[in-house]
Amino acid sequence: MYPDQNSKSAALYRRALEVLPGGNSRTAAFKDPYPIYAVRGDGAYYWDADGNRLFDMINNQSSLVHGHSHPRIVEAVKSQVEKLTSVCAPTELEIDLAEELCRRVRSIERVSFCNSGSEAVLFAIRAARAFTGRDGIAKVEGCYHGNLDSVEISVFPKPAVWGPDDAPASVGEGLGIPARALEDTLVLPFNRVDAARALIEENASRLACILVDPAPPRMGFMEATDDFLHMLRETATRHGILLIFDEVFAFRQSYHGAQGRRGVDADLTAMGKLIGGGLPIGATAGRADVLACFDPRGGAKAGHAGTFNAHPLSMAAGSAALSMLTPQSFAHLDALGERTRNGLRAALSDAGLPGVVNGVGSLFSMIIGSETKVSNIRDIAFALSTPRADGRTPLALAQDFGRRMINMGVIFAAPSLYILSTAMTDAHIDEFLAKARQALRDLAAA
Numbered sequence: 001m002y003p004d005q006n007s008k009s010a011a012l013y014r015r016a017l018e019v020l021p022g023g024n025s026r027t028a029a030f031k032d033p034y035p036i037y038a039v040r041g042d043g044a045y046y047w048d049a050d051g052n053r054l055f056d057m058i059n060n061q062s063s064l065v066h067g068h069s070h071p072r073i074v075e076a077v078k079s080q081v082e083k084l085t086s087v088c089a090p091t092e093l094e095i096d097l098a099e100e101l102c103r104r105v106r107s108i109e110r111v112s113f114c115n116s117g118s119e120a121v122l123f124a125i126r127a128a129r130a131f132t133g134r135d136g137i138a139k140v141e142g143c144y145h146g147n148l149d150s151v152e153i154s155v156f157p158k159p160a161v162w163g164p165d166d167a168p169a170s171v172g173e174g175l176g177i178p179a180r181a182l183e184d185t186l187v188l189p190f191n192r193v194d195a196a197r198a199l200i201e202e203n204a205s206r207l208a209c210i211l212v213d214p215a216p217p218r219m220g221f222m223e224a225t226d227d228f229l230h231m232l233r234e235t236a237t238r239h240g241i242l243l244i245f246d247e248v249f250a251f252r253q254s255y256h257g258a259q260g261r262r263g264v265d266a267d268l269t270a271m272g273k274l275i276g277g278g279l280p281i282g283a284t285a286g287r288a289d290v291l292a293c294f295d296p297r298g299g300a301k302a303g304h305a306g307t308f309n310a311h312p313l314s315m316a317a318g319s320a321a322l323s324m325l326t327p328q329s330f331a332h333l334d335a336l337g338e339r340t341r342n343g344l345r346a347a348l349s350d351a352g353l354p355g356v357v358n359g360v361g362s363l364f365s366m367i368i369g370s371e372t373k374v375s376n377i378r379d380i381a382f383a384l385s386t387p388r389a390d391g392r393t394p395l396a397l398a399q400d401f402g403r404r405m406i407n408m409g410v411i412f413a414a415p416s417l418y419i420l421s422t423a424m425t426d427a428h429i430d431e432f433l434a435k436a437r438q439a440l441r442d443l444a445a446a
C-alpha cells in the first residue's frame, strides 16, 4: 500500500533527506509523503524498491516512447558502451541522428546537439539573439520550456500576480529569477490571437524570438489553435522575429513532429526527450543561416560548448529509438490515445463525475470533478482549486485518484497527465480503464 512508512521507498527517502535538499534532485520525481523509488523497468512497467509493479503512464515525461529497456535500444547502448563512451571528438553517430531529424521535419536544415531540453531552448534563444541582435523574447503563458531563467516565467502563475487576461504579467516561477530576465521576457496570452498579436507588435523592435509549445504539458496538452500558430508565424516573419517551436514533448505528435501535423514551419526547433531513446539529450535545430552562429570555422559567433554534447550513448540510443518510430507506430500511439481518452470520458460519466479529458495523440490529461470549460492556464488553475459542493477541490480529487491508482499498480504524472508508449497494447489500456472506472466510482462514493 502507498503510503507505507515501513516500505523500502519510505526508508530510502529518509536516507535521501540527509544528503539531498528535501531528499530530491528533480522536482517532478517528488511525491508526497515520499517518492516511490524505482529499481528496474521492462516495456510498459517498472518495479519499485518494494517489488511492486507499476504500469508506467509517465514514461519519464515522454522520453521513453518505446517504454522501458526496449531490447533494440539496450543492444545499441551496450554495443556502443563497449566501443566508446565519451570522447572529445565528433562521431558518425551524431551525423546519423541529425540526418534523421532533417529527414523528418521540413524546417530543419541543421541540428546542434546538447544534453537536455532546457539546453536546447537556451541555445535556440542564443541563436535567435545572435541572429537578430535583439535581447527580448516572447513566450506564452502556461508554457514550460525548461529551467532557464529567461523562460521559467509565467508557467503556472498565481492569480494575485498574473495580471490582465490580455496582457499577462511576467512572473518568475519561484525565487531566484532575476528582474532582468522578467524584463526581457514578454508573456503572451495563450490562444488569444488579437491580444497576442498586439503585444508582439508593440514590442517587435526588441524581440529576438517567440517561443511556443503547440500542446503545452502544463495546460494538459491542450492544443494551440491553428489561428494562433499561424498568427505567430505571420507576425514573426513580418517583424524579423524568429519563431521557435518547443518540440521537446510535441515532437511525439507525428512522424514529422508537431510542425508537420500543424502545417507551420518554425525557424528553430528545440528538441529533447524521446530523440535520445531514454538517455539525456537536447537538440537545437532549424534554419542553416540562423544556426550558422555556432559554426566554429573561423571562430564561432556564439558559444555552443558542452563536455557531453552529442554524447555517443545518447546518439546511439536516439537513432535506435527513431528507427522504430515509424508512421505505423504513430498510428498505434494515436489509436491507444483515442481509446484511453474515450474510455476515461466514459468512466467519468459512469461514476457520475463531471470532468475534462484533453490532449493529442499519446499525450493527454484529465481534470476530475470540474464543470469548468478550460481554455488556458488560468482556467485550469481555477478549475483545479474551486471546491465542489462536497468541499473537495478537483486537485484534491486528482491526488486521491492518483493514490488509488498507485495502489492498483498504475502510475501517471501529477496531478493527472498521461503519456503512452509503443510498448502498450489495447489489452493494457483496457486493464487500465477497468481500474480507472473502479477508482473513479470509489472516489465519487468517498
Ligand SMILES: Cc1ncc(COP(=O)(O)O)c(C=O)c1O
Binding pocket: 061, 115, 116, 117, 118, 119, 121, 144, 145, 146, 147, 213, 217, 246, 247, 248, 249, 250, 272, 273
Ligand atoms: C516542453 C518542454 N520543453 C523543455 C523541457 C526541458 O527539458 P529537460 O527537462 O530535458 O531540460 C521540458 C521538460 O519537461 C518540456 O516539457
